Amino acid sequence: MFSRKLEAELVKALSRQPAVALLGPRQVGKTTLALAVGEALRSKQPLLYLDLESEADRAKLAQPELYLADHTDELVILDEIHRAPGLFPVLRGLIDRGRRNGRRACMYLLLGSARMDLLSQAGESLAGRIAYLELAPLILTEATGADPDLLWLRGGFPESLLAASAADSMAWRRDFIRSYVEREALQFRLRLNPELLRRVWTMLAHQQGGLLNGAALSRSLGVDVKVVNGLIDLLEQLMLLRRLPPWHIHAGKRLVRSPKLYVRDSGILHALLGVADKENLLSHPVLGASWETWVMDNVLAAAGPHVQAHFYRTAAGAEVDLLLTLPDGQQWVVEIKRSLNPKLERGFHNACADLQPRRRFVVYPGTDTWRLADDVQVLPLQGLMAALAAL
Secondary structure, X not given: OOXXXXXXXXXXXXXXXXXXXXXXXXXXXXXXXXXXXXXXXXXXXXXXXXXXXXXXXXXXXXXXXXXXXXXXXXXXXXXXXXXXXXXXXXXXXXXXXXXHOOOOOOOEEEEEOOXXXXXXXXXXXXXXXXXXXXOOOOXXXXXXXXXXXXXXXXXXXXXXXXXXXXXXXXXHHHHHHHHHHHHHHHHOOOOOOHHHHHHHHHHHHHOOOOEOOHHHHHHHHOOXXXXXXXXXXXXXHOOOEEEEOEOOOOOOOOEOOOOEEEEOXXXXXXXXXXXXXXXXXXXXXXXXXXHHHHHHHHHHXXXXXXXXXXXXXXXXXXXXEEEEEOOOOOEEEEEEOOOOOOOOOHHHHHHHHHHOOOEEEEEOOOOOOEEEEOOEEEEOHHHHHHHHHOO
16 A cells, blocks of 8 residues: 555544545545545444445335444444535534534545545535545655555556556556546436537547647547536546646736646556557657646645645746645746756746746656755755745
8 A cells, every 4th residue: 555645634633623524536546545534533433334336235214314423432434425415414414413413523534536526515504513524646755665656657546656567557547538438427417428529528638738738639639618518527527637727926927817727647547548558658749748747746745735736828928837826825836848858948937937836846757856946945845845834
């Protein structure tokens, strides 16, 4: 088992809230992490695990209030909670009853593979009683011992990374994509054209890191723009797509206001594009956007949910790849360059003049750290992740 950065935060959340929702796409390691934390806590309280995709476990919850009332002294893990949205009012009543009896934490751990149903239902029924955490694919500091280039190529899903061969890894990722297109997405949107979803997902991969232009996509696909935007929203809610918003709080500048879209996880990106190995990747037009995706996924996972991420671009050409706003309000700008001799364009300096960030970084694929200018530090990805972890 990999050591996950989120484990300590999950334990803390369970210690202060009666319910915790652990969200993430399928096969990212939610169940493994939840059971590991549950086992670690077993000395303090018993553990009950229910998989709501199992007919046997769903049958136990035919009368959920009666069944769960018999297990109020245990940490109950409910996997694939979106399968039973009607449980939320029951959980609310049991949580409130537990509070009256003096139990205020560590009652329910809910695992979900999408934001939409889980958050909307929980928001209606469990407000003030639940914490939300998101588990991302493996990042560089978690996949200790793995070749960074292999992690970049195969992505952070454990089964893909640990596959016996490149062919096995690619086959796993293609099966993952197919299962989402043909089965998983249909759980959340019944009237869904699987082939159209695949085409939208693949088209976004070809435009990795580009600005959202739903009208152009709809013309290319020959479907209504509302349909395209709905499928983009679905992929984002399934945590398979990242919508990076523009920074727009800057008076007097003509700013780009469309978000950038990134297929989350570089391995899934490569599978959608048919990039099978590093040699193919190095000659593919998506090379720069792919490396930017991998760096961004790692940086944002290391930064955690309290750091806000944007990009900055003006009509005059001022631009930075990543603008991080820390909890104390200070801002860091990050430029991502896949070059051992990175050069900064005028747009970066103009953007920094607009933003006046506290720190300025250039992430590159080397191992050394140096100053490109008095206020610009060039460093490897691990260096920036370490700086964020030290906050």
